[in-house]
Amino acid sequence: MGMRDDWGLSLIFSLKDGDVWASRLDGGPPTMLGLHDEVVQAMNEFIKQAEFAERLFDKAARNARSGPATSAFASIPTDDARSARNAQRRS
Secondary structure, three states: OOOOOOOOOEEEEEEOEEEEEEEEEEOOOOOEEEEOOOOOOHHHHHHHHHHHHHHHHHHHHHHHHHHHHOOOOOOOOHHHHHHHHHHHOOO
């Protein structure tokens, strides 16, 4: 794990001449990420996706604790269930 500063950060972003750069506190050369507006838009999208994934996994964890019938996929019939239902209809 890299070194961390007093805020617990191991990655620093900086802006130079309209470009955003990322630097690791544990060394290595900085990496140019792109133009300010493009990087801000990409970071905002990443944050939205990360928040969505966190909510999705939190919901899945709650469902797993409450039992198997609460899964979103529990109501989707399997091929065996469809075959059995179709056999009942034919008889």
